[in-house]
Amino acid sequence: MTEWLPETPRTLAFPTSAYVTLAGADWLASAGPRPDEMHTLWATRPDAPSALPCGTAFDVINAPALFGRRMVDRLWSDGPGSGPVAAHRGRILLFAAPGTAQRLPALLVWEEWAAAVPPLLCHGTGDAVTVPPLHPRRTAAGEAPAGAAPFPAAEDAAGPSVSRWLVAPDVRSPWLPGPDVLLWACVRAARSLAGPGRETTAQHRIPALTAG
Helix, strand or coil, rough: CCCCCCCCCCCCCCCCCCCCCCHHHHHHCCCCCCHHHHHHHHHHCCCCCEEEEECCCCCEEEEEEHHHHHHHHHHCCCCCCCEEEECCCCCCEEEEECCCCHHHHHHHHHHCCCHHCCEEEEECCCEEEEECCCCCCCCCCCCCCCCCCCHHHHHHHHHHHHHEEEECCCCCCCCCHHHHHHHHEEEEEEEHHHHHHCCCCCCCCCCCCCCC
């Protein structure tokens, strides 16, 4: 796979920073019971992945790579955008509002396009996820990938096992999509994979949102 979200406009409205800011690290650390310990770990091993619990600061919707790419594409090209997004072991991790992991599967049950949505792993209260390093791993040449590059060469070389941020956390209180928004993204992604003719039928409306 040599392109990341080929249908997504390359504009400043679609952040592709691979670097977690200090404020973003504060938000990630707040997910655990001991934020100071997480900061200490990251200070000593900034290039190592780490495990964080879900259900407090965020839930995570874990999608197959192609379908996850389509979801993020639709969120940024036609919708309100996304929260932080990561790639991990060939899958896409979409960070969502707490409670989404429980609610989204229930909403999908009633959706006519549910059969076209691949099984999603919904991580909520009681679950933990592996998050990418705060900074990208260095390439063989010793140079870190450019923070704004949507698909650095290092990712292609590393293959599906690479773990990196695609939309890195950069504020202490990021806006996170809820179950209604991600349901909309699932439906649009399913339609886009089914073909342009079917995608344009029975359009779904994005719920009213306020970023905060």
